[in-house]
Amino acid sequence: MSKSKTAAIVLAAGMGTRMKSALPKVMHPVAGRPMVNHLLATVQTLGVDRTVVVVGPDMDGLRRAVAPHATVEQTDRLGTAHAVAQARPELDGFDGDVLVLYGDTPLISAETLARMLEARRAVPAPAVVVLGFRPDQPGSYGRLVMGGDGLEAIVEAKDATPEQLAIPLCNSGVMCIDGARLFGLLDRVGNANAKGEYYLTDIVALARADGLPCAVVEGDEAELLGVNSRTELAVAEGIVQARLRRAATDGGATLTAPETVFFSHDTRLGRDVSVGPFVTFGPGVTIGDGVEIKGFCHFEDCTVGDGVILGPYARLRPGAEVRNGAHIGNFVEIKKAVVEDGAKVNHLTYIGDARVGAGANIGAGTITCNYDGFLKHHTDIGAGAFIGSNSALVAPVRIGDGAIVGAGSVVTRDVEANALTVARGEQVSRNGWAIRFRERMAALKNQRKKEA
Template sequence: MPKQPVAAVILAAGMGTRMKSDLPKVLHEVGGKPLVGHALASVQGLDPQRIAVVVGPETDAVAKAVAPVPTTVQVDRLGTADALKQARDLLVGFDEGTVVVSFGDSPFIRTETVARMVAAREEGAHVVVLGFEPEDPAAYGRLVTDADGGLEAIVEFKDADAATRAIRLCNSGVMAISAAHLFALVDRIGNDNAKGEYYLTDIVAVARGDGLTCRYILAEESELMGINSRTDLAAAEAFWQDRARRAAMDGGATLRDPASTFFSWDTVLGRDVVVEPNVVFGPGVTVEDGVTIKAFSHFEGCILRAGATVGPFARIRPGADIGEGAKIGNFVEVKNAVFAKGAKANHLSYIGDADVGAAANIGAGTITCNYDGYLKHRTKIGEEAFIGSNSSLVAPVSIGDRANVGAGSTITKDVAADALAVARGEQRVLEGVAAKLRARLKAAKAALKKS
């Protein structure tokens, strides 16, 4: 951890025009979390004293997404140095330690990498730049070093001569800057360039002119993957998913087909979990040890307790708590419902806003009618209760322990423990009527063809 105070500024004011989206670029998601959320997480791991996010003038949604982290607006978008200046008021009084500057569209920078930057700054450098050596340097700016390995300059590709372009050490734009010198340096960055913008990369030249020390540290190219287009976003998602799958398997889970298993940023899988193909974990899912998840199932905002079995083709929605050893079968949807130990709903059911007791058995086609058009209501099913197939439980309603609901029933009143409830029309059998009906329909069809 840093020895001195740390502040962080996330630059997230870019328009992201290449995304061709009404959604601000930094709110597009990787692993179910906005890009800017990933960027924040990388610096929050250092427990900074201050954090600020610089947003654009029409991006209130970004401010809402990062709340309660304070934001400031870059009105005119005059470059990265200008964006950093907008954070001045949020850094008032922060005059010692390090200010980390990173970008809201760079989701993969590790906290450990940021910590190495801060450590290099604390060891005497006034400006530390995060560099990398990509397989294809392409049009990245180059880091020019001196004979002692210090950072001499950052040269943009378009301004570089052939010798400079041959340098493989490239600039990520991420920096750690002495808080005591930050704005004294930034305020002297000019805009004498083709775009008339104030580039933070010029801070190295300004600092060197003052005799200050500038350094760089290296990161893996994969950490510095920026997102500027939908294609970049897809590549980032694929990279993130691959990493998440490896982490899950390293942690003791079995993925039958890793490529068709999709995680969210906060998915937790226990040991000896088995995940069959084509399973999607949305945000907020915890899976305890020994759970079996069958193919084509979808999870969001739920917990699966130890030893449970879910799927195939199950949908487990927010608020669901699937108890130890419980079984949720094919084409069953569960929402905001608690299944106690050993409870079962094996086929074709919707269980919403319900409490299902231990070892209760819910038959195929059962639904809890939880919504009256205005309000949601809860259904309670007791321990060892049996709900016959194709039953409708009209909430609010309670089924007692060990009670039995006959198949095809519509239950609107509470059922006591150990009682049998049957609520369906009486069956009538009319001998010979089916034959007469067929004859009549056959004649009608023949008459229709003649006409």
């Protein structure tokens, strides 16, 4: 194969005991997507030819999440070199560049990985390129010992001399390796250490002993954050949210209180969108141009057209489609329904499994009764229809164009276009009854006081 080809091995077999979870560590979400999928999306932008994900036993959910990429199983967790070696069957005969990455490091940038590939391909074509960084607190990170001709060694902190501990350049674990030499180096890695594990870092010393050069590319500490606990997961979420907020404002959106707005990795906002405080975008949300989103709204898997007004306290659930110029007001929930151009659903309403026609007006407290305890049914509200407040539309039912449903109605049959339907109990009035009622109850209350 041509040396310009690239493969990626993603190590994802760890359960992450500090997460205290039955979910594999790399499956914990950041901005609505498993952290391993953040990394895979970044790798994809590099045009990588093959990607192999190393998983642990009984991680079928992880296998599905990373599909269609190949997966191999590390049954016995015997160290990082052992994990990389499991990818041998998938990379048999591959002699391009191999990136070794970690599924719990979701923030690494494509630009950094591209610089590593450039360094691998540049003279003197180092056998191993290590990604280093300079943390504020080096602590237990391995140190990168540099010499006149590049990287000389990686020294673990516990094995380092005081002079080596003073080195500010640390090992992130990420590497770019000559694929023609990778598995030959791995075959020579031993496990004569306190843990009895096979460490990938040992290949640097092995390559140097063979007279092969090794090199270092530096990255930022923030992008190399490894997520090993719920606390670190929250830190990663904060970093990603800051990036997404910046991207939203750079793209032409106004965020009134950016620190209170939460995005998903795939949120799409049009130009001149305004977003009030405490708004949450779940996965799969697309917002058109000129949309006003008031505070405390929640959206997931929905589409919003141009010039729409939403909220406050509006909720768009999966399958909601709100078209141009529509209004969705306070405490309104839309689920698997289309609200067409210019329609208004302004107050305290649930619209589920329905169509609301263009220009229709839905009164406060309206409910589309879409579920009979077994099946979901559809409600169709025609263009220009008016649904009075506190009405219940029992699906399946159709309200024709221009029809009016009187307030408080329970509609169980179709309504013709431009008809008036009132479906409620008859109002009965008894003049003077209230006075007599109050007098009778006051007398009864007094009598009980005397008896007490």
